[in-house]
Amino acid sequence: MRTRATITLVATLLATLAACDSSSDDKADTPSSSPTTAAETPTTTPTPADGVDLERVAETYADLYFGGDGQGAYAFLSKRCRAKADPAVYAATVDKAAKGYGPDHPATDVHATVSGDMGRVSYKVKGLPKFDQEGQPWTLEGGDWKYDAC
Structure with missing residues (x-):
């Protein structure tokens, strides 16, 4: 159960870091029409039961x-x-x-x-x-x- 919580936390942190990359500063005033990426919506693969x-x-x-x-x-x-x-x-x-x-x-x-x-x-x-x-x-x-x- 702790493993699942850790995986979810890591995925959320990675998604946050991906959304805050330095290249986005150059395009701050330009609206984005690109679809939401998978990095913005963290998903976790269930760990097989053991x-x-x-x-x-x-x-x-x-x-x-x-x-x-x-x-x-x-x-x-x-x-x-x-x-x-x-x-x-x-x-x-x-x-x-x-x-x-x-x-x-x-x-x-x-x-x-x-x-x-x-x-x-x-x-x-x-x-x-x-x-x-x-x-x-x-x-x-x-x-x-x-x-x-x-």
Whole structure:
């Protein structure tokens, strides 16, 4: 996500520099009838999704879930899952899990595979093997990975 923001910032800076080249000073009073160039409208090519980013996101989601942060974990749900899960009920479920199991259950041995906008994550939950995941589905929405196992 930081990479995407950096790319956008660099593209914007390059476009600004291109628009302010020294040759434009000679023609300052002459109106320009040329069409807008691509340099004036920065565009970025989306970075292909990668497994490392998905692994990091899945770890964060597990930390929020077992840490009792229902609102934070809910933000990681896909649109499809949010449509099926009432935020208050989801938060209560997360709170119950945190109280029942405690917060010290990070995801370990996290491995992700990505194919286009879909990803699968496998990981172990420290101290809670019944919550270990194999091929947990995730989807890319608006450039962000979202939990899609609903």
